[in-house]
Amino acid sequence: xxxxxxxxxxxxxxxxxxxxPFAIVLKIALSxxxxxxxxxxPQFDWAEGIAAFxxxxxxxxxxxxxxDDLYWKAYLxxxxxxxxxxxxxxxxxxxxxxxxxxxxxEWRPTLMMLVILPFWTSFLIRVYAWMGILxxxxxLNQFLMWIGVISEPLTILNTNSAVYIGIVYTYxxxxxxxxxxxxxxxxxxxxxxxxxxxxxxxxxxxxxxxPLSKTGIIAGSFLVFIPVLGEFVIPSLLGGSDTLxxxxxxxxxxxxxxxxxxASAVAVVLLLLLVIPIVLFQRNQQKQQEAE
Amino acid sequence: xIHFQNVTKRYGEFTAIDNLTIDIYEREFYxxxxxxxCGKTTLMRMLAGFETPTEGKIFLAGQDIAPVPPxxxxxxxxxxxxxxxxxxxxxxxxxxxxxxxxxxxxxxxxRVEEMLRLTRLEKFARRKPHQISGGxxxxxxxxxxxxxxxxxxxxxxxxGALDKKLRQDTQFELMDIQEKTGTTFVIVTHDQExxxxxxxxxxxxxxxxxxxxxxxxxxxxxxxxxxxxxFIGDVNLIEGTAKLxxxxxYAMSWHEGHAPLSIKSPNxxxxxxxxxxxxxPEKVAIxxxxxxEADNAVQGRILDIAYLGNISTYHVELPTGAxxxxxxxxxxxxxxxxxxxxxxxxxSWTATAGVLLAD
Numbered sequence: 061x062x063x064x065x066x067x068x069x070x071x072x073x074x075x076x077x078x079x080x081p082f083a084i085v086l087k088i089a090l091s092x093x094x095x096x097x098x099x100x101x102p103q104f105d106w107a108e109g110i111a112a113f114x115x116x117x118x119x120x121x122x123x124x125x126x127x128d129d130l131y132w133k134a135y136l137x138x139x140x141x142x143x144x145x146x147x148x149x150x151x152x153x154x155x156x157x158x159x160x161x162x163x164x165x166e167w168r169p170t171l172m173m174l175v176i177l178p179f180w181t182s183f184l185i186r187v188y189a190w191m192g193i194l195x196x197x198x199x200l201n202q203f204l205m206w207i208g209v210i211s212e213p214l215t216i217l218n219t220n221s222a223v224y225i226g227i228v229y230t231y232x233x234x235x236x237x238x239x240x241x242x243x244x245x246x247x248x249x250x251x252x253x254x255x256x257x258x259x260x261x262x263x264x265x266x267x268x269x270x271p272l273s274k275t276g277i278i279a280g281s282f283l284v285f286i287p288v289l290g291e292f293v294i295p296s297l298l299g300g301s302d303t304l305x306x307x308x309x310x311x312x313x314x315x316x317x318x319x320x321x322x323a324s325a326v327a328v329v330l331l332l333l334l335v336i337p338i339v340l341f342q343r344n345q346q347k348q349q350e351a352e
Numbered sequence: 353x354i355h356f357q358n359v360t361k362r363y364g365e366f367t368a369i370d371n372l373t374i375d376i377y378e379r380e381f382y383x384x385x386x387x388x389x390c391g392k393t394t395l396m397r398m399l400a401g402f403e404t405p406t407e408g409k410i411f412l413a414g415q416d417i418a419p420v421p422p423x424x425x426x427x428x429x430x431x432x433x434x435x436x437x438x439x440x441x442x443x444x445x446x447x448x449x450x451x452x453x454x455x456x457x458x459x460x461x462x463r464v465e466e467m468l469r470l471t472r473l474e475k476f477a478r479r480k481p482h483q484i485s486g487g488x489x490x491x492x493x494x495x496x497x498x499x500x501x502x503x504x505x506x507x508x509x510x511x512g513a514l515d516k517k518l519r520q521d522t523q524f525e526l527m528d529i530q531e532k533t534g535t536t537f538v539i540v541t542h543d544q545e546x547x548x549x550x551x552x553x554x555x556x557x558x559x560x561x562x563x564x565x566x567x568x569x570x571x572x573x574x575x576x577x578x579x580x581x582x583f584i585g586d587v588n589l590i591e592g593t594a595k596l597x598x599x600x601x602y603a604m605s606w607h608e609g610h611a612p613l614s615i616k617s618p619n620x621x622x623x624x625x626x627x628x629x630x631x632x633p634e635k636v637a638i639x640x641x642x643x644x645e646a647d648n649a650v651q652g653r654i655l656d657i658a659y660l661g662n663i664s665t666y667h668v669e670l671p672t673g674a675x676x677x678x679x680x681x682x683x684x685x686x687x688x689x690x691x692x693x694x695x696x697x698x699x700s701w702t703a704t705a706g707v708l709l710a711d
Contacts, residue, residue, distance in 0.1 A: 252402055253435035255422045257449030257500065267448075271439045 082331070089324035090117035100320050121325035130309065131326065135333065137304040141220070141295075142288040145227040149284045150277065152228055153235030157276075158269075160236070161243035172240075175233050187226055187297050194222050194298070218300035226294040231287070235280040242276025243269070275348040282341035289337075290330055306330055353378045353536060354399070354504065359408035361394055361560075368394040369405070370560035381530050381537045383551035385544055387583070391560040392540045396506050399538065400429045413503065423452075428502035432509040434493035436481040442492050443468075443477040449500045467495040470529060487518045494526075498533060507539040511546060523549045544584050548572065556580050572632075578709050581630035586665075588636065588676050590629040594621035594708065602708060604629055607672045613648045617708035631706030633679035638666055639698050640690065646700035652676065654695045659686065666691065668699055 094101040102116040125131045160171045178186060193199045194217040201213040216222050246269065254264035270277075292307030299305070306326065313323035354376040361369040368391045376382045384392040397403040398410060401422030409416050417425060428449070436445050446467050450460045468474045471491040476484050481492065490510065497505055510526070511519045527550050530537050541547050547554050548568040555565040556579075564576045575581035578589060592606030592613070602621060603612040606629070613629060621627055643649055652668035655675060659682075666678045678699055682689075691697055 247433060247435065249431045249433050249435040250437060252400075252422070253429070253431055253437075254448070255402075256400060256427075256429045257496070258423045258452035260423055263452070268437060272437075274439075 085324045085327055087117070088320050089121055089328050090119065091321045092118075092120065093319045093321050098320065099318050121321045122329070124322060125325055125329060131306075134304045134306045134309045135329070138289055138291075138306040141223065141227070141303075141305060142285050142291075145224050145231070145288055146281050146285045148224060148228045149231050149235045150239075150281060153232050153280065154239055154277070156232075157236045157239035157243055160240050161246070168244075175236050178233070183230065184293065186230070187294060190222070190226050190229065190298060191217060194225065217298065218303075220299065220303055222298040223295050223303055223305075226298045227284075227288055227291065230294065231284040234283040238279040238283065239273060239276040242273040242279075246272050275344060278344045279341070279348075282337055282344070286334055286337055286341070289334060353380075353413055354538075355411040356395075357409045357411070359398070359405045359410060361391070361398065361403065362406045367560055369398075371408070372560070372562060374555065374562055374565065376536065376538060378536055379534050381527065381539070381550055381552045383547035383554045384538065384540045384557060385547040385554055385583075386542065386557035388542055390557040392542075392557050393508060395557075396429070396508055396538065396540050399504065400427055400506055401425050426503040427506060428497040428500055428504075429506040429508065430493045430497040430510050432512060434481075434489050434513075436489060436492055436496070438481055441478055441480055442473060442484070445481065445492055446496045446499050448496065453500065463499055467499050470498075470532070471495040486513055487522065490514060490522065491525075494529065498529070498535065502535060504536045504538065507537060509541055510539065511541075511543075519546070520549075526550055548584075556583060558583075574707060575630060575709070578628050578630065578711075581628075581707065581709065586633050586677060586679075588629075588631050588633065590631070590674070590676075592627060592629065594625045594627045595623050596621070601703060604708065607674075610650070610672070614703045615706060615708050616703045619708060619710070621708065621710070626711045628709045628711065629706045630709055631701060633665055633677040634663075635701055635705040636676060636678040637700050638668070638678045638680060638691065639700065640695075642698050643700045647703040649698055649700040650676070651696065651698055654691055654693055654697060657691075657693065664689075666697070668697060 088100055091100040091102060093099060102113060104113050156175075160168060160175075163171055191198075195201075196213045196215060196217070198217070200216070201210075204210045205213065216225070250268050250272070251264050254268045255261070259267060290307050291305060292311055295303045295305040295308050296311065299308075310323055310326045310330070313319050313326060317323075356372055356374045359369055359372045360367065370391075372395070384395060386392045394403060398405055399412075401417070401420065404418060409418060411417070412425070412427070437448065440448065443464055446464045447460050450463055455463070464477075465474075468477055471494060473488065473491055473495065476488060476492075481489055484492070490513070494507075494510070507526075511522055514522060523546060526537075530550075539547070539550060548571075551568060553565060554568055554571050556563045556571065558579055564571060564580045566574075571580065572584055575584065581587045582589065590604075590606050590613070592604040595603045595605065595612070597603040597614065600618060601614060601616045604615055604627065605612040615629060637643070637646075642651075650670055652670045654666055655669045656667035658665040658667070661682070663679055663681050666680070668676050668678060670676060676699055
């Protein structure tokens with residue numbers, strides 16, 4: 061009985077806060093836009109009964125998503141941005157995690173703290189701070205002009221580059237932490253054994269360190285990739301008008317166009333797209349647990 | 353084949369290896385024995401190339417190996433933790449070093465198969481290290497380190513993780529493999545039994561210095577210092593002063609009111625020099641009556657009996673308060689044991705049974 065209650069709590073939680081809202085969003089996605097409040101039709105009416113209500117629902121909005129090329133372009137562009145920024149986050153995060161794992165034992169908690177520290181300030185404030193750094197009159201341009209690398213300010217803000225910088229900065233801890241935990245567990249004598257058997261430092265890194273931190277790399281990549289795919293704040297603040305991301309499209313459909321049904325359809329498709337990497341991520345975690 | 357020449361290794365203030373000069377010969381099974389922290393592992397890591405000496409030189413086959421990085425040395429190491437690559441199969445683990453040599457594929461195949469046969473691991477080639485037992489892992493580590501035909505194989509506490517029975521079997525296996533391959537083995541261990549069993553020569557270390565290098569039997573029978581006598585096996589130490597009594601025999605007075613002990617010793621002592629008699633428990637005989645023709649005999653009371661199955665160790669307290677251990681084989685069943693607690697017995701030993709050591 062007690063076991064049943066314990067299991068029931070998370071399931072009730074999921075049901076109330078995930079499945080029910082998802083059912084509502086799905087229902088709106090199947091409705092038609094209307095000039096009304098709320099701005100869609102049909103509304104559920106007890107008098108007409110459930111059959112008549114379901115008869116009014118259709119897949120028009122999903123069909124619309126395939127007809128207007130804005131949507132699939134936005135999905136593809138989001139996918140591209142997510143893949144590229146995950147790659148750059150890995151490129152920046154791996155050396156940091158490696159350095160942390162190789163640091164003297166007494167330093168590690170401090171280094172870990174430094175990685176987590178940015179979470180203590182609001183995410184929005186940090187992204188706004190990047191606007192100050194990247195703008196034409198911003199600190200970065202001023203600094204580069206001062207040391208004489210450039211004579212004209214670079215246009216970084218409101219381009220895709222600014223979006224990449226913002227994403228890599230924001231999601232770096234999500235990459236560092238799993239990679240660090242994989243590297244920290246790595247037995248140093250394995251590297252020595254590889255060198256003893258004829259590897260140079262570099263080949264030992266490729267043949268031993270990288271494969272043995274693979275689970276950390278995969279976990280970190282998914283932790284970055286999944287939220288970046290639906291990212292809205294960073295592209296809308298740092299990106300330009302040509303930065304096309306599905307999160308931004310969703311927001312505009314919802315608030316600018318007030319087309320709730322299409323916005324809901326976009327959200328449902330995004331969720332379905334995200335299920336694939338999430339399942340892959342779960343499988344990776346499971347495999348890792350089995351290996352231990 | 354290996355020559356350490358005045359090698360010193362310091363870590364800051366701490367001296368791990370202290371001005372050490374030793375030679376290790378070809379095809380030898382050389383054991384470095386000592387308590388933890390005596391510098392034996394540092395010595396081995398210097399041979400492997402993971403540490404460089406602060407002072408002095410190490411020669412391998414006449415060549416100074418200081419500038420040679422670990423991956424270029426004809427030296428392989430078997431790690432204490434085995435350090436098997438967990439993401440590779442047993443086969444790939446053994447082939448790892450060979451692939452780095454850019455050996456042709458079928459040669460690698462042949463060599464790996466040969467190593468698998470040598471270590472009786474043919475059946476496990478496709479498994480991962482976490483799917484085999486500790487003893488099998490130990491053999492994989494050995495096969496991997498031998499695969500490249502090293503001139504010198506270093507073994508760092510190779511049997512530490514195995515249980516006693518398996519360890520004994522593996523010791524003989526190691527000796528067998530060493531004979532078959534003709535490789536020079538250097539083994540680091542803190543287990544004196546292990547060192548005595550496998551090695552052809554044992555070097556006893558303490559505080560970064562080599563105290564004695566000799567064959568196992570000489571280390572045991574003729575330790576050159578109280579430290580070695582005490583470290584290797586069980587020993588009774590009796591302190592006293594020496595007095596020359598004949599050409600190479602001494603009378604050691606050890607306690608007032610007791611006859612001096614008569615000892616033959618090749619080591620020279622001056623009259624009145626403080627010294628220790630080191631005598632192994634199994635060389636002390638125990639009897640109920642005073643033995644008629646013994647060089648040395650003392651009377652005491654049995655304080656304790658340690659029954660080990662095949663042998664028993666009697667702790668006998670002398671009237672002086674000192675406790676002497678005497679060991680006898682249990683040739684009769686325990687119910688018929690001649691002595692029991694609180695019995696008064698005689699301990700006796702010959703003049704040549706013990707070793708007289710300087711302070």
